[in-house]
Amino acid sequence: xxxxxSIQVESVRKDFPxxxxxxxxxxxxxxxxxxTTQKPLAVIDRLDRFYRHEYATVHRGVYLISQxxxxxCDQVREKCRMxxxxxxxxxxxxxxxxxxAINLVAAAYGRKFLKTGDEIIISGLEHxxxxxxxxxxxxxxxxxxxxxxxxDRGELLLDEYQKLLNGKTRIxxxxxxxxxxxxxxxxxxxxxxxxxxxxxVILIDGAQGVVHEKVDVRALDCDFYCFSGHKLYGPTGVGVxxxxxxxxxxxxxxQTGGEMIETVTFEKSTFAKPPLKFEAGTPAIAEIIGxxxxxxxxxxxxxxxxxxxxxxxxxxxxxxxxxxxxITITGTARxxxxxxxxxxADVHPHDIGxxxxxxxxxxxxxxxxxxxxxxxxxxxxxxxxxxAFYNTREEIDRLAAALLKVREVMT
Amino acid sequence: MxxxxxxxxxxxxxxxxxxxxxxxxxxxxxxxxxLYSHGVNPLCGDNYHLYINLDxxxxxxxxxxxxxxxxxxxxxxxxxxxxxxxxxxxEAGELVRHxxxxxTKYPMPAEDxxxxxxxxxxxxxxxxxxxxxxATLIWHALKDALNDAAKQDxxxxxxxxxxxx
Numbered sequence: 001x002x003x004x005x006s007i008q009v010e011s012v013r014k015d016f017p018x019x020x021x022x023x024x025x026x027x028x029x030x031x032x033x034x035x036t037t038q039k040p041l042a043v044i045d046r047l048d049r050f051y052r053h054e055y056a057t058v059h060r061g062v063y064l065i066s067q068x069x070x071x072x073c074d075q076v077r078e079k080c081r082m083x084x085x086x087x088x089x090x091x092x093x094x095x096x097x098x099x100x101a102i103n104l105v106a107a108a109y110g111r112k113f114l115k116t117g118d119e120i121i122i123s124g125l126e127h128x129x130x131x132x133x134x135x136x137x138x139x140x141x142x143x144x145x146x147x148x149x150x151x152d153r154g155e156l157l158l159d160e161y162q163k164l165l166n167g168k169t170r171i172x173x174x175x176x177x178x179x180x181x182x183x184x185x186x187x188x189x190x191x192x193x194x195x196x197x198x199x200x201v202i203l204i205d206g207a208q209g210v211v212h213e214k215v216d217v218r219a220l221d222c223d224f225y226c227f228s229g230h231k232l233y234g235p236t237g238v239g240v241x242x243x244x245x246x247x248x249x250x251x252x253x254x255q256t257g258g259e260m261i262e263t264v265t266f267e268k269s270t271f272a273k274p275p276l277k278f279e280a281g282t283p284a285i286a287e288i289i290g291x292x293x294x295x296x297x298x299x300x301x302x303x304x305x306x307x308x309x310x311x312x313x314x315x316x317x318x319x320x321x322x323x324x325x326x327i328t329i330t331g332t333a334r335x336x337x338x339x340x341x342x343x344x345a346d347v348h349p350h351d352i353g354x355x356x357x358x359x360x361x362x363x364x365x366x367x368x369x370x371x372x373x374x375x376x377x378x379x380x381x382x383x384x385x386x387x388a389f390y391n392t393r394e395e396i397d398r399l400a401a402a403l404l405k406v407r408e409v410m411t
Numbered sequence: 412m413x414x415x416x417x418x419x420x421x422x423x424x425x426x427x428x429x430x431x432x433x434x435x436x437x438x439x440x441x442x443x444x445x446l447y448s449h450g451v452n453p454l455c456g457d458n459y460h461l462y463i464n465l466d467x468x469x470x471x472x473x474x475x476x477x478x479x480x481x482x483x484x485x486x487x488x489x490x491x492x493x494x495x496x497x498x499x500x501x502e503a504g505e506l507v508r509h510x511x512x513x514x515t516k517y518p519m520p521a522e523d524x525x526x527x528x529x530x531x532x533x534x535x536x537x538x539x540x541x542x543x544x545x546a547t548l549i550w551h552a553l554k555d556a557l558n559d560a561a562k563q564d565x566x567x568x569x570x571x572x573x574x575x576x
Binding site: 346347348349350351354355358365366367371374380381409410411 | 456
């Protein structure tokens with residue numbers, strides 16, 4: 001390990017118990033971080049302590065432990081506000097995850113404000129979660145879905161994007177970072193360009209982006225930004241939707257039920273103000289509380305330090321894989337995070353994945369829930385190694401060595 | 412140096428399997444085939460088209476498949492075509508049943524394995540539960556095609572069927 005590393009990886013790894021297990025008789029090399037991340041002790045302990053000693057519902061109890069749980073959730077909402085630099089913590093809505101957040105906007109904003117002939121712009125790099133909700137909305141409302149094309153490096157063609165923007169554009173929904181290829185999109189520029197098309201609201205899918213780059217929703221001036229807790233080293237089942245207050249107020253509720261109402265009679269109900277307006281039912285209390293220490297953890301490490309270290313891993317992995325020969329890396333964007341999507345001549349990605357698994361190496365194989373970008377590159381599937389700040393150069397060496405074995409086994 | 416988990420991998424990627432993967436047999440489209448089905452695994456993208464022609468006695472006179480997938484799915488498809496050619500629909504249906512039972516039943520029924528002949532080499536796939544669906548994909552497609560044939564005996568022309576698992 002170089003002294004210049006911005007992350008002291010050996011010390012960081014001690015905080016993640018799951019990294020110290022074996023898989024198929026080898027130390028686990030967990031390289032599927034774009035799918036989900038392992039959890040630090042601080043998160044695991046927080047969940048344990050909450051369930052063991054502090055568990056109660058939120059918002060409705062007059063008793064002490066319910067008030068305390070409510071206050072804990074409020075504090076995490078404030079942490080999320082700070083993470084994204086939102087103006088008010090009332091603009092932070094807890095969802096089940098990024099998918100839920102996008103569906104919320106499609107339903108609560110899209111259904112209310114879109115009409116036949118309007119247009120929605122997404123990009124060729126999107127995860128299915130940022131495609132299908134818009135498709136469904138288009139079917140329902142007679143809206144048109146337009147797609148920003150992608151070049152051979154896996155970068156968005158902004159000139160083409162400019163041509164798609166017009167007075168009918170109502171929503172622009174683009175990913176901050178591609179889960180399949182690692183491309184980091186110029187989201188500030190994308191937002192600025194959309195502002196020229198009057199009336200368009202802009203949603204940024206930050207499921208990957210929030211983990212790899214400091215986000216400032218006010219500087220960015222997007223209308224919505226969403227992410228998932230579990231990709232940010234936090235619990236599953238919790239995510240965040242940031243929305244500008246004026247929009248959240250204008251939107252319809254998403255789901256209805258308890259918690260999100262003001263008054264209910266059999267004739268009529270009125271709804272709570274944001275964020276509770278969008279949080280029907282008992283929320284994922286423990287998961288929300290567990291998200292707090294996850295945010296603290298990455299902020300203590302420093303998002304800049306994480307990004308710098310992961311960039312080193314990306315360079316190292318790219319070099320090592322290219323040296324092997326016979327490997328094609330798809331996605332060579334100039335702005336790219338630590339995701340290496342690759343194929344091997346004459347070996348299908350599933351076979352790569354199964355053989356790597358036998359060497360204790362966890363990678364994703366398949367379409368990465370992003371079939372259109374796979375089709376764009378005429379690939380039925382790829383193998384994908386995606387790195388986090390707790391991965392090491394030694395794990396990259398093991399990946400390279402195991403890929404040589406893949407070729408040996410398969411030929 | 413990494414210790415090598417050869418035996419388990421060798422039992423999965425046997426030479427016959429690798430050979431069928433590299434040189435799949437009957438890897439062709441049959442235009443206007445009397446039976447057709449499409450096997451897709453949307454999770455991993457494995458995707459095969461299956462074409463079957465039946466002669467007047469109801470025997471498989473020609474069979475072909477085209478598509479994309481891993482070594483296990485492709486070799487399973489290739490070997491399936493070589494075995495099914497010349498069989499009656501009933502015989503093919505029996506083979507489907509024995510193969511699917513061999514791959515998915517716990518414990519593995521010895522009788523089914525013995526009835527699958529050369530396909531018994533796919534037994535090693537059982538050690539890799541997530542790959543069982545690779546080995547069985549084309550067999551589900553074959554089952555669909557045969558079911559369609561049974562349902563639509565009195566019709567003529569190609570039968571289109573989408574199979575998903």
